[in-house]
Amino acid sequence: MASKAKPEGGIVETIKTIVYALLIAGIFRTLFFQPFWIPSGSMKDTLLIGDFLFVNKMAYGYSKYSCPFSMCPVSGRLLFSEPDRGDVVVFRHPVSGADYIKRLIGLPGDTVQTRDGQIILNGTPVPQTPDGQFSEIYDRQGPMGHLPRCENSAGAVGIGAECTKSRFIETLPGGRKHAVLNIDTNGAGDNTDVFTVPAGHYFFMGDNRDNSQDSRFGQAVGGVGFVPAENLIGRADRIMFSSAGSSLFYFWTWRADRFFKAVE
Template identity: 90%
Template sequence: MASKDNTDGGIVETIKTIVYALLIAGIFRTLFFQPFWIPSGSMKDTLLIGDFLFVNKMAYGYSKNSCPFSMCPVTGRLLFSEPERGDVVVFRHPVNGSDFIKRLIGLPGDTVQMRAGQIILNGTPVPQTPDGQFIETYAEQGPMRNMPRCENAGGTVGLGGECTKSRSIETLPGGRTHAVLNIDVNGFADNTDVFTVPVGQYFFMGDNRDNSQDSRFGQASGGVGFVPAENLIGRADRIMFSSAGSSLFYFWTWRSDRFFKAVE
């Protein structure tokens, strides 16, 4: 029969093991990689609802937002590396403090405008090449059970039907390419004023252009606006896991073709 001292000692050792494990996990999450789950369709078809990825927190250095609840005792950024145009970035919303993921379009000093759904960057149109359609099933997606928006919604799309969006390949200055989707013709965000990105801030957009609250919308209207450098959390490099279902345990909804897929 175990003595009371041995029992108490075992409990203490268990508690210490748990504390050490939590500390190690916290340090890993703060300094190296943060898990991030995609809850919305704003980055389709680069990122789908239910994609699970790790955010590279070493990519841009560290700020107070590198820690959970913005608790890092840091002013500005440490070991800062400038993000590159076209990076897919997780950042802290400047007002409500939630984590967003979008594509970096405008660097400090850039001018950005949308005309008829095309980016005008520093006065020059960013080329888009038609690339067929993105097709998905019109059904609830993910734990939040979001319904996708469809370009063909004016037709006969019903539950379980084909929901389509026009797909194009966009080529940013420097040659980086990525897919963008279109839902509306001259939608509410397809034509904007000219935005001049302030020093020390960035302009982000979602790849699903007509279904993204991003820097095209001011913070007062629920958008993102310009994002300060200290709000950058890290770069999305690779999808580790993906599930189309409302639960990770529904293995028949796993998208094995997206496991370990690079984010481009």
């Protein structure tokens, strides 16, 4: 009898171990990281459609969107740490609740404006240095089949043409640098009023400046507007995987040069 009980007990213990491991992995994922696929081109060329990354949910502390099982207050944030200007952040849209990813430009109390496509931050122009062009093929991208917007006439030429955008290196106060792209001259978000970021809120912009519905646009017209601190989910630190195709299973479309690439 005893000899039979041992194998059965061993199986039960193995099952328990697997269940505990899955529970721990689920809690770890819920508390610390959230997977995120890039669905649109608003953050090119920092992030491309088909990039897969994990969002660091502990970068700024717990919010109501990162606390499981109602462990945190409905509003506000526990263990809050101020985000840094220039961080690439995933947040919940204040109206729709959809997940967005943009770059943090304006902190509480800042004034933000764009003139001819250049950011004026607290009255001072943010430097932009020309850095050549960003080039891609004019073709449908990702599972949703979006066509890229181009500064040149690729759309008129058709599928398979070279689609280019002017690239600039933008340097924020403190010295953080990142690439931004330009598509339009005098685009919808190139010249704005002066925005004053309220206390407890943030101002975000996409790096693909003429292809981003961000804080330059009011929530009434589909924009992001000012984002409350409690809506921040976490910081994007590193691209884990990237696929240029409509499915991640199309291995011939994988972008091997983007695996484990740091998000700058």
